Amino acid sequence: MTARHAPPVRTYSKSSGFYQEVKKDFFTNNANLLQTARRQNALYAAQPRRTRCKLCEAELPGVVDFTSHGVDYLFCSACGHLNGGHEETATFIDALYIAEEGEAYATHYIDAQYERRIRDIYLPKVDYLRASLPEPATRLLDIGCGSGHFVCAARMRGLEAQGIDVNKRMIDFGNHQIANLLGTTPLAHTREEEFFELVAQSDAQILSAIGVIEHLREPQRFFAAFRASRIEYLFYSIPMFSFSVMLEHLFQNVFPRQLSGGHTHMFTETSFQTLNERLAVHSLAEWRFGVDIMDLYRSCMTTLGENGTSEQMTTRLREGLAPCIDALQAQLDQHHFCSILHCLTRRDNHGP
Numbered sequence: 001m002t003a004r005h006a007p008p009v010r011t012y013s014k015s016s017g018f019y020q021e022v023k024k025d026f027f028t029n030n031a032n033l034l035q036t037a038r039r040q041n042a043l044y045a046a047q048p049r050r051t052r053c054k055l056c057e058a059e060l061p062g063v064v065d066f067t068s069h070g071v072d073y074l075f076c077s078a079c080g081h082l083n084g085g086h087e088e089t090a091t092f093i094d095a096l097y098i099a100e101e102g103e104a105y106a107t108h109y110i111d112a113q114y115e116r117r118i119r120d121i122y123l124p125k126v127d128y129l130r131a132s133l134p135e136p137a138t139r140l141l142d143i144g145c146g147s148g149h150f151v152c153a154a155r156m157r158g159l160e161a162q163g164i165d166v167n168k169r170m171i172d173f174g175n176h177q178i179a180n181l182l183g184t185t186p187l188a189h190t191r192e193e194e195f196f197e198l199v200a201q202s203d204a205q206i207l208s209a210i211g212v213i214e215h216l217r218e219p220q221r222f223f224a225a226f227r228a229s230r231i232e233y234l235f236y237s238i239p240m241f242s243f244s245v246m247l248e249h250l251f252q253n254v255f256p257r258q259l260s261g262g263h264t265h266m267f268t269e270t271s272f273q274t275l276n277e278r279l280a281v282h283s284l285a286e287w288r289f290g291v292d293i294m295d296l297y298r299s300c301m302t303t304l305g306e307n308g309t310s311e312q313m314t315t316r317l318r319e320g321l322a323p324c325i326d327a328l329q330a331q332l333d334q335h336h337f338c339s340i341l342h343c344l345t346r347r348d349n350h351g352p
């Protein structure tokens with residue numbers, strides 16, 4: 001299927017400078033984050049056993065590959081996808097969702113971090129998308145838009161972007177922020193039942209799903225909706241099985257950023273190909289970067305702290321490792337062993 005298409009344009013790495021500021025919480029609030037992750041994982045591990053691959057639906061092998069923070073994980077022998085050993089039942093999803101609501105988004109205040117996150121995280125994604133499109137396309141539908149950072153960034157670059165999400169409070173919050181910045185409210189709340197129909201009927205040229213596919217309870221329904229639609233391009237990001245997951249397994253007292261809570265499964269280089277096959281798309285452009293080495297640094301710092309080492313020890317680690325983070329990460333990125341993949345794809349039946 002891929003043979004008749006030109007190989008994708010591959011891009012690597014991104015400076016991690018933004019990360020320490022944006023995700024400072026990971027360094028300073030490890031105990032609370034870890035406790036929450038363990039609680040969510042315990043609930044997940046209490047759900048019925050998963051017997052089929054979340055992605056390709058092949059029967060999973062009986063052998064557990066590793067256990068981390070209380071959850072068993074297995075690689076699918078058909079597509080290579082890393083599956084959590086349990087089903088994401090409605091009970092589990094509702095508990096996660098209610099916990100998230102519990103963080104109490106106050107809808108009517110202006111969040112100073114909102115614009116900063118757009119500048120540091122979302123504008124680079126929009127710029128990458130625009131630079132990778134083979135022809136101009138402006139109508140964009142962002143699914144699982146949350147509070148609309150990507151939609152806002154896309155509008156700042158002149159795209160006619162709309163967003164939909166099942167979380168009404170995030171939609172209200174995001175519309176309030178975007179109205180303040182751009183004088184428009186491009187986000188709409190949708191119920192889960194309507195979600196797939198909205199995709200299938202959309203008149204957008206580009207569908208974006210940033211950090212969304214891994215959260216879908218029934219990804220097959222999304223694949224079918226996209227295939228049934230007339231949307232030409234799909235731009236998505238997915239979490240990848242990489243060095244970070246190994247580190248999380250090795251450092252059980254450090255908050256597992258990549259594989260916990262709502263992240264119960266991970267893509268691999270082979271299951272990413274299966275994803276494109278299921279969507280009937282081919283890859284035009286792929287951008288790989290990760291925060292694996294930042295996770296290594298954070299895991300070491302946190303563990304030194306727990307071990308009661310002197311200030312001199314942490315200073316020596318900071319001075320020794322922190323300046324090398326981007327260079328080390330770049331090696332992992334180029335070796336395709338990094339935690340995030342962004343991909344611009346095009347429908348197979350309309351492709352070049």
Ligand SMILES: [Zn+2]
Pocket residue numbers: 053054055056057058076077078079080081
């Ligand atoms: Zn599979």
